[in-house]
Amino acid sequence: MERNGQRDDWGVEAVSFQPSAISRIVGAEVWVKVSAPGDPPPSDPGELTFLLLSTRTPAVADRPAPDGGMPAPHMVRSLSSRGDAGPWSETASATIGA
Numbered sequence: 171m172e173r174n175g176q177r178d179d180w181g182v183e184a185v186s187f188q189p190s191a192i193s194r195i196v197g198a199e200v201w202v203k204v205s206a207p208g209d210p211p212p213s214d215p216g217e218l219t220f221l222l223l224s225t226r227t228p229a230v231a232d233r234p235a236p237d238g239g240m241p242a243p244h245m246v247r248s249l250s251s252r253g254d255a256g257p258w259s260e261t262a263s264a265t266i267g268a
Contacts, residue, residue, distance in 0.1 A: 193250040197225040202244040204237050204266065211243040211261045218245060238268035
């Protein structure tokens, strides 16, 4: 995005977009922490482990059999074509299928 300093009739600064400066979203990083039932969900993304890069929905991952029935709190963030990560989502949770 380039600001050119010119203002319109309402005093709003004009902004021009250069195609080379725009990145696109290529997918969503899914990070997870398999935890014991009753454990509080993680509040810090540093507690999570990278699971997969999802480029389609739904995102499905295979887990080892011993994880079946365990809660899997997870957080997601977008990833751009430049490798820039977006902000973290709220923590969500799913139960791993047996």
